[in-house]
Amino acid sequence: MLKDQLSEEELKILRRSFEIIGDIAIIEIPDELISKKELIADAILKKHRHLKTILRKVGEVNGVFRVAKYEKIYGEETESIAKEHGCRFLVDPTKVYYSSKLSTERERIARLVKEGERVLVMFAGVGPYAIVIARLSKAKEVVGVELNRIAVEYFRRNVKLNKVNNVVVIEGDVAEVVPKLEGKFDRILMPAPYSAESFVGLVKGKVKAGGFVHYYTFESENNESMLAKKVEDIFLSNGIIAKAKFMRRCGSFAPYVNRYVVDLEYLGEKE
Numbered sequence: 538m539l540k541d542q543l544s545e546e547e548l549k550i551l552r553r554s555f556e557i558i559g560d561i562a563i564i565e566i567p568d569e570l571i572s573k574k575e576l577i578a579d580a581i582l583k584k585h586r587h588l589k590t591i592l593r594k595v596g597e598v599n600g601v602f603r604v605a606k607y608e609k610i611y612g613e614e615t616e617s618i619a620k621e622h623g624c625r626f627l628v629d630p631t632k633v634y635y636s637s638k639l640s641t642e643r644e645r646i647a648r649l650v651k652e653g654e655r656v657l658v659m660f661a662g663v664g665p666y667a668i669v670i671a672r673l674s675k676a677k678e679v680v681g682v683e684l685n686r687i688a689v690e691y692f693r694r695n696v697k698l699n700k701v702n703n704v705v706v707i708e709g710d711v712a713e714v715v716p717k718l719e720g721k722f723d724r725i726l727m728p729a730p731y732s733a734e735s736f737v738g739l740v741k742g743k744v745k746a747g748g749f750v751h752y753y754t755f756e757s758e759n760n761e762s763m764l765a766k767k768v769e770d771i772f773l774s775n776g777i778i779a780k781a782k783f784m785r786r787c788g789s790f791a792p793y794v795n796r797y798v799v800d801l802e803y804l805g806e807k808e
C-alpha cells in the first residue's frame with residue numbers, strides 16, 4: 538500500500554507485521570521513518586477499519602510488570618477488549634501486560650486440563666490463562682496470582698465479563714502468596730516475567746504426584762536441545778523430581794532467542 542509513497546530504502550526498514558489488541562494496533566516505526574508516521578497510520582487504517590487507536594512502541598517490554606512504553610500515533614483510547622477462544626479480555630496495554638501471541642499456547646494448556654483439576658496460574662496478568670482454562674475445561678478451581686494492582690483490577694473485571702465462577706483472583710507477590718496457599722494443585726503454570734528459574738522453589742510440595750508444571754523461559758536456539766535436561770536439573774536443585782514430557786517454542790524474543798515452554802511431570806520431592 539505504501540510502495541508509491543516510500544522509497545525502496547524506506548520500504549526495506551518498514552516493519553510489516555504488528556499486533557492488534559481489540560481495536561488497538563501496536564506498531565513499531567524505526568526512527569528514520571518517523572516523519573512518515575501519518576502515511577503509515579493511514580495505510581493501516583485503510584486495511585483495518587475497526588481500529589480506534591494506533592500505538593507506536595517506543596521502548597521494549599520492561600520491568601517487573603512487563604509493560605512497554607508507547608506513543609499515540611492515532612486516537613486517544615488505550616483500553617480495549619481482546620477476543621480469544623470465545624473469551625473477552627478488557628485490557629490497557631499501556632498499563633498491563635497482554636499479548637495475543639500467546640493465545641495458541643493458552644488453548645493448548647486449557648485442552649490438557651482434565652475434569653475436576655485444581656490449577657494455579659502464577660503471574661496471571663489480566664487473567665487470560667486462568668479464564669481460557671476455566672472456559673474451555675472442566676477444572677474445579679483455577680487460582681491466579683498477580684502483582685500489578687492494575688492488572689488485578691482488569692483480571693477481576695474479566696472474570697465477571699466472561700461469567701466464570703471457578704476462578705479465584707489473588708493480588709500479591711507469588712513469593713509471599715504461594716507458600717500460604719492450602720492444599721496441592723494438579724497443575725501449576727509459570728508464565729514468568731523473564732526466566733521462571735528463581736521461582737521454582739515455590740512449587741515444591743504444591744503439586745500432586747503425577748501433576749504437571751508448565752515452565753516458561755527464554756533460551757538461545759543453540760541451546761534448545763539441552764533445555765529439557767537443564768530445566769529438570771533446575772527442579773532437582775530445588776529439591777523437586779520432575780520429568781520433562783514435552784517442550785515447544787511459543788514465541789520469539791530476540792534474533793535466535795525464543796520463549797519456550799517445558800511441560801514437566803511432577804514426580805515428588807527429594808528426601
Ligand SMILES: C[S@@+](CC[C@H](N)C(=O)[O-])C[C@H]1O[C@@H](n2cnc3c(N)ncnc32)[C@H](O)[C@@H]1O
Pocket residue numbers: 601602603634635636639659660661662663664665666682683684685688709710711712728729730
Ligand atoms: C509475562 S507476564 C504474563 C501475564 C499473563 N500470564 C499473560 O499471559 O498475559 C508476567 C506477569 O507477571 C507479573 N509479575 C511479575 N512479578 C510477579 C510476582 N513476583 N508475583 C506475581 N506476579 C508477578 C507481571 O505484573 C506480569 O503481569
